[in-house]
Every structure is written in C-alpha cells, then in structure tokens.
Amino acid sequence: MPEHECGPSCTQHASHEDDDSLEGFQEARRKFIRDSLITGGAAASIGALGITMTPSAHAADSLPGSPPWMYIPTAFREDRLEVLHALIASHSLATLVTYGSNGLLASLIPFTLTANEKLGVLRAHVAKANNQLAALREGGEALVIFQGPEAYITPSWYASKKEHGRVTPTWNYAVVEARGKARVIEDPDWILSQVERLTDTQEMHRPHPWKVSDAPKEFIAGQLKAIAGVEISIGHLEGKWKVSQNRSEADRRGVAEGLSQKDGNNAMAELVARSLNK
Numbered sequence: 001m002p003e004h005e006c007g008p009s010c011t012q013h014a015s016h017e018d019d020d021s022l023e024g025f026q027e028a029r030r031k032f033i034r035d036s037l038i039t040g041g042a043a044a045s046i047g048a049l050g051i052t053m054t055p056s057a058h059a060a061d062s063l064p065g066s067p068p069w070m071y072i073p074t075a076f077r078e079d080r081l082e083v084l085h086a087l088i089a090s091h092s093l094a095t096l097v098t099y100g101s102n103g104l105l106a107s108l109i110p111f112t113l114t115a116n117e118k119l120g121v122l123r124a125h126v127a128k129a130n131n132q133l134a135a136l137r138e139g140g141e142a143l144v145i146f147q148g149p150e151a152y153i154t155p156s157w158y159a160s161k162k163e164h165g166r167v168t169p170t171w172n173y174a175v176v177e178a179r180g181k182a183r184v185i186e187d188p189d190w191i192l193s194q195v196e197r198l199t200d201t202q203e204m205h206r207p208h209p210w211k212v213s214d215a216p217k218e219f220i221a222g223q224l225k226a227i228a229g230v231e232i233s234i235g236h237l238e239g240k241w242k243v244s245q246n247r248s249e250a251d252r253r254g255v256a257e258g259l260s261q262k263d264g265n266n267a268m269a270e271l272v273a274r275s276l277n278k
Contacts, residue, residue, distance in 0.1 A: 143177060158250075
C-alpha cells in the first residue's frame, strides 16, 4: 500500500488540510516556494536549450486566488518557473488531453516551449487524421502533462525499516501540468518552422545533426500537408516533485544511494539528494 503523501509541513490527515482557509493555503504554498531548494541549476539547463527566461513570470501567480488542479501536498509543490520550464524542455514528449464533442481524448505529442513575459507558449503538430484535432478546433481548454524522472521506491532502502519496520513502498516522480486554450494553425510556413525547431532541439547534441533541409523540399512539403500546427498559451502551470521530502534525512540518503547504486536511476537519485540541501 503506497505511503501517505504527507510532507513535514502538512498534517497526518487530509481532512485537516481541507479546513485551512484559501489565504492560509496560498501563504503556506508561497513559503515553501521561497524555502525550496529541491532542484538547482535549472536556469543553466534552460539556457543550454536556447530558452530565454523572463524573471517577472512566476508559476505561483498563474491564477491568483485559485486552488491547484493537481493534488499536491505542500512539501511536494514546485512553483519556480525556471524549474518547471527546464523539465518541459528536457522531457518534451507529453500527454495532450482534451475534452470536446467527441469525448475525452489523449495523445502523446512532442512539444516545444517558448518563454514569454507570462508562463510560456507550447507549440506542436498533430496528424490531420487524429480525431483529437476536432476537439482542438473547438477551442476548449487543453491539458498537457510532462512526465519527468520517476522511480519505484522500496522500503528496504529506508534506515527506519531497521528501527521500527513501519514503512511501505511508494513511487517518486516529477511532473508538470500545463493548461491553456488551444489554437489550430494551418499555415505551412508556421508548421515548417515548428517542425524545424523541434528537430533542431533534438539533434543539437549529435555529432552530425540532421536538419529538415537535408530532405528534398517536395518530400517535406508533402509531409507538411498531412499535419496541422497547435499552439497553447499556458494559463496555468503546476509542478509536483515527489522526491522523498516527507522522509527522514537518513531515509532519503538510503533512497538516493539505492537509486544510484542499485537501480542506476541517477536522475531521480539526484533529485532526492538535492532535497537534503534545503
């Protein structure tokens, strides 16, 4: 049975959280943002990917006064825009979810991110044969889920297992949810530009990067006729970093060691290790 997702700053019973005022919740949330040092070096990572940040934009201010859509205990909340953007940039294959006249639909779609003075803009392309395109044309809100590092956590790694045995397995993960109105774009020049940027971003670290222009123009033109562009201006952005912050320091050290030395999951091991430096 998964352990209760309760961090050091939340109570042992979810019902207690429900009694907190919205004002108190927002203040506690912002305090965690200020104090959080779970991840680091995100700005440098974004710079390496060619994304320019605007310091005035902040994910916590996306919809002032609104409760979060995703269930996030306070200890696991991540609101720093540069950290959220870094995960989007490094895990660009996302789940696009829409609800329209043809029902609830989801597709795995690679996105590019453009930072602006707000929360950013997501751009992608979708096959015209994809039924989800109809829902996107209807102009409803779209949900885009970016899944970062994840790992099963065995209680065998916890020091507390030897102390009292009251431990259970859980799952660690980092995830970003972006919501906004979708716009379908048919302009072939826009679509070509999006495909080129997506390709260049993925090819940039290869010894001999492939470019769209390497293929015959007629061939590319034919391919572009089969897809449509999608643009989503992000109206709400949330991040959840569940990286063992609700465990003791000794337990977290055990998790980081187990992930890196036994499972070879260095990405999650690094996130857990950074949570020790708060």
